[in-house]
Amino acid sequence: MYDIKWIRENADIFDRGRARRGLEPLSAQLLAFDDARRAAIGELQKAQERRNAASKEIGAAMKAGDGARAEALKAEVAAIKENWPALEEAERYAIAELDTALAAIPNTPLDEVPDGADENDNVEIARWGEPRVFDFQPKEHFEIGEALGLMDFETAAKISGARFVVNKGGLARLERALAQFMLDLHTSEHGYMEVSPPLLVRDDAMFGTAQLPKFRDDQFPAGxxxxxxxxxxxxxxxxxxxxxxxxxxxxxxxxxxxxxxxxxxxxxxxxxxQLWLIPTAEVPLTNLVRESILDEAQLPMRMTAGTYCFRAEAGAAGKDTRGMIRQHQFYKVELVSITTPEQSLEEHESMTGCAEKVLQLLELPYRKVVLCAGDMGFASQKTYDLEVFLPGQGKYREISSCSVCGDFQARRMNARYRPAGEKGPRFVHTLNGSGVAVGRAMIAVLENYQQADGSVDIPRVLRPYMGGATRIGGS
Incomplete structure (x- = not known):
């Protein structure tokens, strides 16, 4: 969320940032809202000052025996009192109008973010691993899972509707193993503290990380x-x-x-x-510092959580309707960092590297892309996507997205820190990333490790989490 004072002082920069996202200029309208807010506050203050002054003058007039003036002043105070609710309502409306407009504005891309309109303009900056060459036609994950009798979309649809799945046996254990492996890696080697957060959050938490109000239709309300x-x-x-x-x-x-x-x-x-099912653990993890003032020595603060996530996918009609690519309920290991402004860009590189390490240890080929300005998420200043290769589809698909948000979310949450040697607090910077999406990691394992007989080899790094098993299915 923006500081209107910053927009007033940097109107051209603000509008240029919007243009890079393909949006119309907005500074003039916002400043007009702010002028109306200032005027409304000023009118209320003037009325308050005049009411106080007139009340004192009434006493003086009565003491001086000037009854006519005292009565005139009483009538003036009564008129101010009668008009007071209208002035308060005008102030509330002007403040709400500006706040509502500011809450709907996406973050400004960093200068280093490439220009572009959509995913076609994203820039690949690295690749790791070579896609496997199969001596048979590779299948998609749902074909593999259904043939094994361990992935059941039909029964899930009877229970819950479309975009749900029931995984059983070896696939259920594989999903659990992937999550445990990722959490162990991030906590033991990458310095993240594991957190078990609530899966239900209030409006304020969803507003803080910018899921509300703009993306309300993509969320699942609870209760x-x-x-x-x-x-x-x-x-x-x-x-x-x-x-x-x-x-x-x-x-x-x-x-x-x-x-x-x-x-x-x-x-x-x-x-x-109102309570909401979390769309990602980013929401509760980031909001752990809401309305707080941290000491600089506490930063960077790194947290990870493995949770179920829930998304209505309102804008995804007709996309990835088969399989587990786009589900209403899915498991994900999330990474969140809270930093000083000076630390955030370096932390972004580090966080992305932590997600890459997961894919490297699983020996899954992937590519790293930097999103263009027009394809970035609402709260992001800069985003890296990691896209894993899926042989069944013959293309790379997103498995992790790591974003630096600057102080955008911190302003919405009022999350600050106290810099060493300075008097006043400053807003923290926030970062979030998938470390990684567990369901999509399972998809990638199924497709990359599939065998001609329909079985699936288990990546070496996961075998200790699978009781030593080396394969799912087969003889």
């Missing part, structure tokens, strides 16, 4: 926004409503909730905080 409250006494219901504890339900809410249970006469509703 109702309203809580039914039942009363047997009309007087009790009226008292609760006057106290602001409950309100009258709408017709739609009544329809969803249904009639009061036996023994109760009156239905009211109480607002509940």
């Amino acid at each position: 109702a926004k309203i809580d039914p409250v039942y009363f047997t006494s009309p007087a009790d219901a009226e008292r609760a409503e006057k106290a602001g504890e409950v309100r009258e339900p709408t017709d739609e809410e009544r329809r969803v909730i249904g009639p009061p249970p036996l023994g109760y006469l009156i239905l009211k509703v109480r607002e509940k905080p």
